[in-house]
Amino acid sequence: MAMTRRGFLAAPPALAAMALMPSPLLAAVAAQTPALPDLSDWEAVRAQFTLDPAYMHFASFFIASHPAPVRDAIEGYRRAIDANPFLVIERGLFEDEAHNVPLQVQTEIADYLGGRAADVCLTPNTTTGLALVYHGLPLTPGDEVLCTTHDHYSHHESIRLATERAGASMRKIPLFTDAATASTDSLVDALLAGIGPKTRVVGLTWVHSASGIRLPIRELAAALRARRGPPLLLVVDGVHGLGSTDETVAELGCDYFCAGTHKWMFAPRGTGLVWANAENWARLSPTVPSFSDFDQYDAWEKGTAPASPTNANRVSPGGFVAYDHQWATAAAFRMHRQMGRARVAARIRALNDQCKAGLAENRKVKLHTPMPGELSAGLVAFEVEGLSPAQVVKQLLARNIIASTSPYAVTYARLAPSLVNTPEQVERAVRAVREVSG
Ligand SMILES: Cc1ncc(COP(=O)(O)O)c(C=O)c1O
Incomplete structure (x- = not known):
């Protein structure tokens, strides 16, 4: 659940009365933001970007150029925040659920991922999402996290730092010697052969930025579930598959899906997500105090720890962030929905x-x-x-x-x-x- 009402309850009477009205500031932002353009042909899509026409851009996956709908949404929020920083942020974060902007963003993302808004954790990038998941896992001395030699620096280092802290270990295995000749069967066989008696967590990368291979995550997840032995948790770095493939992330079969949305999704730079279901969120210990989980805040006020299970919002790192960017993420997902x-x-x-x-x-x-x-x-x-x-x-x-x-x-x-x-x-x-x- 998003944090609600706290700001309203804490506000002086005049503000409290205004807070009862439909969110006028955010409605004004919406009114200023142009409707999505016609995106039915690829030239129209290309026209949304202000990329330098002197170049042919074949590295757009590195970090997004914001397309017009995202630029407009950022600009609308920026103007509103610059005019009324307290009112816009306070209401956007803490007013009732109908006006909670991060919840609207989570709802838009969940629609694309095929999951529930409550399962979407907002992060600033893939790296932070991976770090939050691995540091949050209940690893104990003797546990092993298995990953592959092909994963990104951010993935390997998240595992190394988390396993070192927990007294656990990490091991890397190759899934192929030549990505170009790999097959679904060879990948499944290599992964299953790599699992050891201490393996509790498996980390994989969906689309590898080293070789370009896209792992068949569905088949690999199904093979992990079907094997005998203790259940394993599957963490996926999905950043280069999200927005480039026609997959329903919530049905891939992984337990934790981490991705930046500032690459293939064209969402604002400095935005990302982790998706997991309620059961898997409940396994994690949060690392950074959340600004979007009411139970955590309420428990802190009472001088206790939250009694309810960990959820996606509690893992989302708190502290104020670039809200004009975070909130405009919804525009990127709407654009993708419109393109199909x-x-x-x-x-x-x-x-x-x-x-x-x-x-x-x-x-x-x-x-x-x-x-x-x-x-x-x-x-x-x-x-x-x-x-x-x-x-x-x-x-x-x-x-x-x-x-x-x-x-x-x-x-x-x-x-x-x-x-x-x-x-x-x-x-x-x-x-x-x-x-x-x-
Ligand atoms: C496979 C992979 N994972 C993670 C990252 C880091 O992404 P972010 O900048 O969203 O943390 C990259 C960077 O391009 C990557 O290629």
Whole structure:
């Protein structure tokens, strides 16, 4: 439950009377915010971004450029907060549920994830979500967290810090030697073979930013559930699958799903989420005092600890945040709903299929991303014979193509065709790689 009424109860009489009215400030913000534009064709979608037209942007997954509906929502909230910081924030956070803005954001996100608003924890990014989950787990000495050699720095370090604190251990296993030739069966076999007698938690990454492989999380989660032995909790870093695939996150089968929303979802920079069901939230110990859980605040006032089970809001890190950004997250999810999850995924897949097929024709290129669309999403990782990944990226940049290198011990060049790109741009990027490879 969102924290409610506290601000109202604490307010002086004149304010209290105003608080009984429908939230006029937030209604004014809504009135200032333009309706969603027509997003029925991809040129209209591309027109929402103010990306520098001098470049072709193939690294948009790194951090979002805000599209117009998100910019407008941020601007509306910013203006309202700048005009009335106390009234807008106090009411937006603490008024009744009908006017609680974070709850509206959680509701919008839950609609996209296929879950309940109460299961959505708002965070500033993927990294914080992973850290909150691993530090919150009831790990004890002797427990092991199993993850893979392919996970991101933020994931590995969240596990290392949490296991060190708990006296538990971590172990990393490879799920493949060459992502490009992995299959669902080989991935399931490798994961099951890696589980040891002390394993209590498994950490996986949905779409890998190292190789571009998309793990079949449903199948892996089902295999973990079906095996004999103590039940395991599955934590997923889902940041590069959310907003690029047509999946219902709440049905993937994982226990904790952590993602930033400031990459593929185009939500404001500095926004993210963790999704879990009520039973899994109840397992966690919160790390940071919450500003959105009434029971915690109420218990503090009484000098006790909260008696109710941990919930998503209690794990959401408190302290004031950039509310103009956090609240505008809803606009990004509305934009995705209007574009249609299946349509978005099909477009990203078509552009990535085209990119992979084009690169595969180049004998000097080694693709690290699997060709099948079921085992990949919006990232294409590759190497060019005779050139380091950094040299490839530099030479593409000299042709006004923004690519990136993967920030891992073993690094590759990456092109990430997304909604801001066109088939013509993908063709030009493939041609540029051909020129670069000589
Ligand atoms: C797989 C993966 N996980 C986590 C992160 C960190 O994301 P955030 O900036 O949302 O914490 C990244 C960054 O791109 C990533 O590639």
